[in-house]
Amino acid sequence: MSAQTAAAESLDKPPLRIALLGCGVVGTEVVRLLREQATDLAARVGRPLELAGVAVRRPNRHPDVPAHLLTTDAAALVERDDIDVVIEVIGGIEPVRTLLLTALKSGKSVVSANQALLAEDGAQLHDAATAAGVDLYYEAAVAGAIPLLRPLRESLAGDRITRVLGIVNGTTNFILSRMDATGAGFSEALAEATALGYAEADPTADVDGFDAAAKAAILAGLAFHTRVTAKDVYRQGISEITASDIASAKALNCTVKLLAICERTINAEGQEAVAVRVHPAMIPRAHPLAGVGDAFNAVFVEAAAAGSLMFYGRGAGGSPTASAILGDLVAVARNRVRGSHGAGESSYAALRILPMGEVPTRYHVALDVADRPGVLAAVAGAFADEQVSIQTVRQEGRGDDATLVLVTHTAPDSALSATVRRLGEMDIVRRVASVMRVEGLTSD
Amino acid sequence: MSAQTAAAESLDKPPLRIALLGCGVVGTEVVRLLREQATDLAARVGRPLELAGVAVRRPNRHPDVPAHLLTTDAAALVERDDIDVVIEVIGGIEPVRTLLLTALKSGKSVVSANQALLAEDGAQLHDAATAAGVDLYYEAAVAGAIPLLRPLRESLAGDRITRVLGIVNGTTNFILSRMDATGAGFSEALAEATALGYAEADPTADVDGFDAAAKAAILAGLAFHTRVTAKDVYRQGISEITASDIASAKALNCTVKLLAICERTINAEGQEAVAVRVHPAMIPRAHPLAGVGDAFNAVFVEAAAAGSLMFYGRGAGGSPTASAILGDLVAVARNRVRGSHGAGESSYAALRILPMGEVPTRYHVALDVADRPGVLAAVAGAFADEQVSIQTVRQEGRGDDATLVLVTHTAPDSALSATVRRLGEMDIVRRVASVMRVEGLTSD
Numbered sequence: 001m002s003a004q005t006a007a008a009e010s011l012d013k014p015p016l017r018i019a020l021l022g023c024g025v026v027g028t029e030v031v032r033l034l035r036e037q038a039t040d041l042a043a044r045v046g047r048p049l050e051l052a053g054v055a056v057r058r059p060n061r062h063p064d065v066p067a068h069l070l071t072t073d074a075a076a077l078v079e080r081d082d083i084d085v086v087i088e089v090i091g092g093i094e095p096v097r098t099l100l101l102t103a104l105k106s107g108k109s110v111v112s113a114n115q116a117l118l119a120e121d122g123a124q125l126h127d128a129a130t131a132a133g134v135d136l137y138y139e140a141a142v143a144g145a146i147p148l149l150r151p152l153r154e155s156l157a158g159d160r161i162t163r164v165l166g167i168v169n170g171t172t173n174f175i176l177s178r179m180d181a182t183g184a185g186f187s188e189a190l191a192e193a194t195a196l197g198y199a200e201a202d203p204t205a206d207v208d209g210f211d212a213a214a215k216a217a218i219l220a221g222l223a224f225h226t227r228v229t230a231k232d233v234y235r236q237g238i239s240e241i242t243a244s245d246i247a248s249a250k251a252l253n254c255t256v257k258l259l260a261i262c263e264r265t266i267n268a269e270g271q272e273a274v275a276v277r278v279h280p281a282m283i284p285r286a287h288p289l290a291g292v293g294d295a296f297n298a299v300f301v302e303a304a305a306a307g308s309l310m311f312y313g314r315g316a317g318g319s320p321t322a323s324a325i326l327g328d329l330v331a332v333a334r335n336r337v338r339g340s341h342g343a344g345e346s347s348y349a350a351l352r353i354l355p356m357g358e359v360p361t362r363y364h365v366a367l368d369v370a371d372r373p374g375v376l377a378a379v380a381g382a383f384a385d386e387q388v389s390i391q392t393v394r395q396e397g398r399g400d401d402a403t404l405v406l407v408t409h410t411a412p413d414s415a416l417s418a419t420v421r422r423l424g425e426m427d428i429v430r431r432v433a434s435v436m437r438v439e440g441l442t443s444d
Numbered sequence: 445m446s447a448q449t450a451a452a453e454s455l456d457k458p459p460l461r462i463a464l465l466g467c468g469v470v471g472t473e474v475v476r477l478l479r480e481q482a483t484d485l486a487a488r489v490g491r492p493l494e495l496a497g498v499a500v501r502r503p504n505r506h507p508d509v510p511a512h513l514l515t516t517d518a519a520a521l522v523e524r525d526d527i528d529v530v531i532e533v534i535g536g537i538e539p540v541r542t543l544l545l546t547a548l549k550s551g552k553s554v555v556s557a558n559q560a561l562l563a564e565d566g567a568q569l570h571d572a573a574t575a576a577g578v579d580l581y582y583e584a585a586v587a588g589a590i591p592l593l594r595p596l597r598e599s600l601a602g603d604r605i606t607r608v609l610g611i612v613n614g615t616t617n618f619i620l621s622r623m624d625a626t627g628a629g630f631s632e633a634l635a636e637a638t639a640l641g642y643a644e645a646d647p648t649a650d651v652d653g654f655d656a657a658a659k660a661a662i663l664a665g666l667a668f669h670t671r672v673t674a675k676d677v678y679r680q681g682i683s684e685i686t687a688s689d690i691a692s693a694k695a696l697n698c699t700v701k702l703l704a705i706c707e708r709t710i711n712a713e714g715q716e717a718v719a720v721r722v723h724p725a726m727i728p729r730a731h732p733l734a735g736v737g738d739a740f741n742a743v744f745v746e747a748a749a750a751g752s753l754m755f756y757g758r759g760a761g762g763s764p765t766a767s768a769i770l771g772d773l774v775a776v777a778r779n780r781v782r783g784s785h786g787a788g789e790s791s792y793a794a795l796r797i798l799p800m801g802e803v804p805t806r807y808h809v810a811l812d813v814a815d816r817p818g819v820l821a822a823v824a825g826a827f828a829d830e831q832v833s834i835q836t837v838r839q840e841g842r843g844d845d846a847t848l849v850l851v852t853h854t855a856p857d858s859a860l861s862a863t864v865r866r867l868g869e870m871d872i873v874r875r876v877a878s879v880m881r882v883e884g885l886t887s888d
Contacts, residue, residue, distance in 0.1 A: 007792030033749060037604065043792040044601055044669070139599060145750035147591070147599030155583060155591030157488055158770020160481065225488070305477060305767035306589035306757065313753035323749035326602020331787075340784035343775075348451030348487040 007043030015050035016333050019083045019108075021074050021099060022090035023056045023065060026113060026140075029322035030087060031065055041326070045333040053077045078103040085332055087325060088112040097121055104128040104136065109336060111328040113140035113321055116205075119214035119230040122221065126345035135341045137328035142215040143168055143297045145320030146313040147327070152222040152301070153343065159303040161223040164262040165439070166299030167292050168215040170316040171206035172238050172258040174198045176246075176280070177293050180255050185243045198295060208237035212260050212278040220262035220276040223301070225349040228276055234356035236279035241436075248366050248405065248434045251396075254282040255290045259439060267354050275354040282364055283440040357414030362391075362441070364407050366434040367423060371395075371402035375428050379404060382426065386419040387411065407438060451487030459494035460777050463527045463552075465518050465543060466534035467500045467509060470557060470584075473766035474531060475509055485770070489777040497521045522547040529776055531769060532556040541565055548572040548580065553780065555772040557584035557765055560649075563658035563674040566665065570789035579785045581772035586659040587612055587741045589764030590757040591771070596666040596745070597787065603747040605667040608706040609883070610743030611736050612659040614760045615650035616682050616702040618642045620690075620724070621737050624699050629687045642739060652681035656704050656722040664706035664720040667745070669793040672720055678800035680723035685880075692810050692849065692878045695840075698726040699734045703883060711798050719798040726808050727884040801858030806835070806885070808851050810878040811867060815839075815846035819872050823848060826870065830863040831855065851882060 018034070020027055034041070034051050042048040054065050055074035062070060071077055078086055078099050086103040090096050091114055100110050100117070105128055112118065118125070118141050129136035139149045143166075152161070167173050171193060178189040190207065193199035205211045213233040220228040238258055249256050259281050267273040283290055288310065292298040297315025302308050314320035335341050369375050376393070383390055388411040396403045408416060424432050462478070464471055478485070478495055486492040498509050499518035506514060515521055522530055522543050530547040534540050535558055544554050544561070549572055556562065562569070562582050573580035583593045587610075596605070611617050615637060622633040634651065637643035649655045657677040664672040682702055693700050703725050711717040727734055732754060736742040741759025746752050758764040779785050813819050820837065827834055832855040840847045852860060868876050 004792060004794050010792075029749070033602065037602070040604070040669075040793075041602065044790055145747075146753060147595035150594060150599050151591035154775050155594050155771040156767065157774035158477065158481070158485065158772075159767040160484070225484075303589075303767060305473070305763040305770070307764055309590060309755075309757035311753075311755060314751045319749040320751055323600065323603040323747060326749070327599040328602075330601035331598050334787045335784075338784055340779075340782055343778045346488055348448060348454075349484075350448050 010042040010046050011039060011048055013047045015048040016045065016084045016336060017050050017052035017082050018329070019052060019077050019080070019086045020054045021077070021086060021088045021096070023054050023062055024089065025318040026089045026321045026325070027054070028064060029318040030089065030325055033322055033326055041330065044330055046337045047333070049329065049333060052083055053080065074099055075102070078108070079106060083108055084336055085109045085111065085329060087329065088114055089325070090114070091116065093117055093120060100125060101128050104132050104134055107132050107134060109135040109332040109341070111325055111332060112136070112138045113325060114138070115141040115211065115214040115218060119217040122218070123227050130344045133341055135332045135335055137332055137342070139328050140321045140324035142218050143299060143311070144313070144315040144317065145323045146297055146299070146311050146315065148299055148311050149218070149222060151311070152219065153346070156301070156303055156306060159305045161301060161303045162264045163302040164219045164223050164299060166260055166297065167257055167289055168260045168297055168299065168315060169206055169212040169258060170295030170297065171199045171203065172212070173292065173296070174294050175207070176238060176241070176256050176258065179241070179243065179246050183243055183246070186239055186241055207239050209235045209258065209278045212258060216260035216262055216276050216278050219260065220274055221347065223262055224264055224274045224351055225346045226274055226351040227347045228274065228353065232276055232353045234277040234279065234359070238280050241280055245434045245436060248364065249282045249436070251405065252282060252364065252407070253285050254438070255285055256280050256282055256436065257289055261439070265354055265359070267352055268358060271352055273352040273354040275359045277356060277359065279437055281437045281439040287440040289440070357412060359413050360410045361413045361416060362408045362410050362438045363416045363420070364405070364434065364436050364438050365420060365423070365432065367404045367429050368431040368433050369402050369404050370428055370430065371397070371399050376404065378426065378428055379423065382422045383408065383419050386415045386422065388415050388419050403433060454486040454490050455483065455492055457491045459492040460489065460528045460780060461494050461496035461526050462773070463496060463521050463524070463530045464498045465521070465530060465532045465540070467498050467506055468533065469762040470533045470765045470769070471498070472508060473762040474533065474769055477766055477770055485774065488774055490781045491777070493773065493777060496527055497524065518543055519546070522552065523550060527552055528780055529553045529555065529773060531773065532558055533769070534558070535560065537561055537564060544569060545572050548576050548578055551576050551578060553579040553776040553785070555769055555776060556580070556582045557769060558582070559585040559655065559658040559662060563661040566662070567671050574788045577785055579776045579779055581776055581786070583772050584765045584768035586662050587743060587755070588757070588759040588761065589767045590741055590743070590755050590759065592743055592755050593662070593666060595755070596663065597790070600745070600747055600750060603749045605745060605747045606708045607746040608663045608667050608743060610704055611701055611733055611741055612704045612743065612759065613650055613656040613702060614739030614741065615643045615647065616656070617736065617740070618738050619651070620682060620685070620700050620702065623685070623687065623690050627687055627690070630683055630685055651683050653679045653702065653722045656702060660704035660706055660720050660722050663704065664718055665791065667706055668708055668718045668795055669790045670718055670795040671791045672718065672797065676720060676797045678721040678723070678803070682724050685724055689878045689880055692808065693726045693880070695849065696726060696808065696851070697729050698882070699729055700724050700726055700880065701733055705883070709798055709803070711796055712802060715796055717796040717798040719803045721800060721803065723881055725881045725883040731884040733884070801856060803857050804854045805857045805860060806852050806854050806882045807860045807864070808849070808878065808880050808882050809864060809867070809876065811848045811873050812875040812877050813846050813848050814872055814874065815843050820848065822870065822872055823867065826866045827852065827863055830859045830866065832859050832863050847877060
C-alpha cells in the first residue's frame, strides 16, 4: 500500500473529535485551518480531526462556523463523551480553569493558548492531566508560532539550561520600537498601537508586563524543571518610560526593550536557585534583540552543552497562534491514536526562587546635578557606600544643565535600588532623570 | 510525595540500558554528559539511563570509558537482549546501516547523528522502526544543537511548510567567511580551516556539498511529508569559488554562502512538487543569514500560517551535537518508560521532485568584454533568446578591461545555464568571469 493510499484511507477512519472553546481571532483561524487542511491533518494523524462543537458567547456572530456546532454552554461541551480533545482560546482565569479541569478529569486532552492561566495555576492543570493520563499542551501560550516550549521541554531535555532571555510581548515591543524610531512619548506610542490594533482597549496586561511575566513563568518552569508561577516573577512594565529615557539609551548606543529573563543562579545560602524577571532594559544596538521590531518575538536560550540558541518569529496574531495550536493538536491526536500520551510536567528540581533584590543586575542612571567641584566625588561616594562599582561615567552639559550619566558594574539589585534612593536624597542631585537596568553588554 | 523525592526514587528503579556505537569527539561528550547528569536524566525520564556498552575500534584509546564497557564487536552489542536504546555516532553508510537495522529489528530504539545514512536510506530505517514499534530519532544529524527536526516534525505538523532555507554546514561557512573577510582564495581558506580543525583531512564531503545535501534531503523530507534522498538534491560545492567571485559579490553589497534550499512548488504539469538544492549563492549583506559566521548554522522556515521562523545556534562540535543526542535519548527513553513510541515517519504526500532545470532561480553573471558599441545589445540579446529578463546591468572599466555585471530576474535554472553557455560562445565575450546564483533579494 502506498503512502498516498494509506493517507487517503486515514480519512475513512473514525474521527477524533475536537471541541473549541472560544472563537475570536485565533479560534476563527483554527476553524479555517481544520477545514482547509483536513486531508493533510488526517494523513499526519492517521485519523480525521473533526470539529464537534464550538463554545461562544454570541452564536449569531460566527457565520463561518456551521450553526449546529455552536453552543453557549461551554460547561456541557467539555463534559460530552464524544469529545477527544479540547482546544481553549478564551483566555483569562475563570471560567476557563474550571472548564479545562473538567475536560482533563473526564479524559480529554487539552490544547491551550492561555499563558495567564498556565502561569497562575499550571500545577493544578498538570496534576489533573497526569492523573487522567492525558496531554496538556500549550505551545501557543508563549511566543505565538515560534516553536519554543517543545524545544525546551523535549529537545533540550538532556541538557542543562542556564538562561532564557527574550522579547515575548509584541504590544510593548511595538510601542518601544515606535518610541525609539520617532522620539514619541509613551502615551503617544500607545495611542498609535491602539489605533493599529496592536494594543487592546485595556492595555494593562501588556504594558504593565503581566503578559510577559506569565510567559516568563512558563519558560522558567520548563527550562529549570521547577514550578514557577506569575507571582514568582519580578515585574516592571513600560508605562513609566519617557522619551528622555529613550534618548539616554540612544546616547549610550542602546535601545530599550521589555525583556523576559529566566536564569539559573545561586542564592545567598549557596543553593541553586531560579531568578525570573520582566522589566525594560537598555541593550546595545548591536545586540541581536535590538533589531527585533514590531510584533515579532525572539528568544535566546543558553544551555551548558548546546551553547547559545536563538528562536525568532511572529509572537502573536491569528494565523501564527493557530499554527502553534494545530501543531499541538496533531501531537496530542497522534498520542491518542497510539493510546498514549506525551511527557508530562517535569518539576522535580523544585529550585528556590531568588528574590529580585538578590539578582545581579546593572543600572544606567542619569542625574541632573549642579556643575561644581565635588559633585562627582559625592555621587561616586553614594555608589561606593552601597558597594556598587561604576563602569562608566559621563558628564553632559555645564552649569545648571549638567547631567551625570553612569553605568554600573553588576551588583545585587537591592544595592542598586538603594543607591538610587540615596542619590535622590542628595542636595547636589536636582533630579534622578533616568534609571534603567542594562542587559547584554559583553563586559561585566 | 514531593517532586524531589519522586526524582530521587527514579534513581533506584531498573535502568534503561544504552549502547553507544562510536566514541570520537561526539561520543566522548555523550559519555561525559550521561555520567555528569545522571541524577537529572533519571528524574526527567523516570528511570536511570545506564551506559551498558561502547563499541569502538581501538579500546585502548578510551581511558574515560570504564574498560568493561568497551568492545570492538558492535554487531554483538546491538543484538544484546539487555540493551534498550542504541546511540550511533560512527557516521557513514556501512557497517552502520546493518547495525542500526539489526538494532531496530530486535526492538531497540535508535538515536543517530548520521545525516549521510538517513539521507541515503532513511526509508528502510523508518520502515524497520515502524515495524518494530520503536523510535528512530536523529535531531543531531542536522544543524547540531539547534532544535530543528523536532519543530518541523511536531511543532509545525499542523501547518503547511513552504520553504526551508539555511546554512547547515559549518566547514564551508567558515571557509566562505574567511574568503569574504580576508580576500583569500579557496585553497588558502581551506588550508586555514584544516589547520584550525574546522575541516577534515579529506574535506570532500563538506566542500563539495555532500554533507549539506544530505541535510537538505532530511529537512525536505520532514517539511514536505515526502521521501527525499541525497540523490534527489541538486548539489554544487564551493571549491570553484574564486576570490574574484567574492569580490563580485562585494560589489553588489552581497556575501557568498553555501545554502540549502527546500521549496514546495508546482511542476510543469501543474502538480505539487518539491525542489531541493544546495549551492553557493550571493545574498545581500543585510540578509540575516549574511551575518552567520564561522561554524554557526541558521535556518529559516516559512509556513503558511506561522509565517517566517528563524533558528540559530551551533551546528557542529562535540558538546552541541551531544546535547541534541541526549535530548533525543530522553524523548526515546520517556516513550519506552510509557511503553509507547513517538510519531514515526510521515511521507504520505509523496510529492514529485522538481528537476533543477525547472527550478526558478536568478543569476549573477560577470563578463569580460570588449568595450565597443553593440556589446551590450548582443549580450542582452543572448538573454532575451533564452527568455531570461535582466534586472540590473553595470559596466566596470573601459577598453580592454571592461566587465559587464548582470543580475537577472527569476527564470528556470536551465534557461539561465543555457544563457551562460551561449554567452561563453560569443566572440565579444572574452571570458565569463563569474557566474553565481543570487538569493534573498526582496524584489523579483
